[in-house]
Amino acid sequence: MFKDLDPILHSQLRLAVMSLLISVKEAEFVFLKEKTNSSAGNLSVQIQKLKDAGYVEVTKQFKDNYPQTMCRITQPGIKAFEVYVKNLQSYLTQTK
């Protein structure tokens, strides 16, 4: 039996964001926007969904008088990402 893939992660932009955040300790919103080639509006909607699921933590602060949004992956986020990758791998192995 194939395990169901986490619907929160099984979305192109959300998965891209989680893959970027898993590689760093924290990242600015601008960094995520540049790397994913997404629009600010779409990205903030998807980050909000990840935040609601408890997978990312968002901090708003000021840097040189400009607002700065920092994102970081949470422990449940790391766990969910690991399970997602494991399920993907087992799916791909079984369908070979």
Add this chain to the structure above:
Amino acid sequence: MEQENKLSEKDSLNLITDMINKAKQSFHDSGVGPIMWGSVIMVCSLVTYARLAFSFKLPFDIWYLAFIAIIPQIIITIKEKKGKKARTYNDIALDYVWMTFGISIFLLIHTNSGIINGLEKGFGDYSSTSGFRFYDYSTSLFLIIYAFPTFITGGIMKCKPMLFGGIFCWTCSIITVYTPPLTDQLLMAASAFFAWLVPGIILNKQYRNLKRQPNV
């Protein structure tokens, strides 16, 4: 990535790999710090060598240059940190490694000056009977400590020239035990050249190339 396309399992794995690689490629040391320290230590060592070889005196200790270099280093660090849009675990590890190095160097200078002052006062029979000159060995100690952060940074950043530089420092530290202070200064200059200046130039070149690429 505007459209939420239907993702196949293979697409998902490809996307994860692609993003992790993108994140990895985003971080590159500018090499400015290693270039500056490599140059400063090399100049200080060569001037000390010339001073000893040609018996001339300077109105100040050339090694004060190394203390002054801390100011631009702080400015460089703050500027680089401000420019970074993401912070990696490697950044944090390297910050601690170089902080440890800085503190260790200060403590070594402090200990060395304590020992040298003690020997100059002639306490104990150790210095007077054996003709022991601690200064002859202090370069070895500095080179051991120089190698530490260089080797670790080389390993973490997968920078072979820095790994080689670390090994070079350790090798020189062994040699300096058997060589006179004059030669020690040349080996110190060579260590600064291979451990910091050369890797710094290579890192800076890679950094500039990376900056030219779009979306990096």
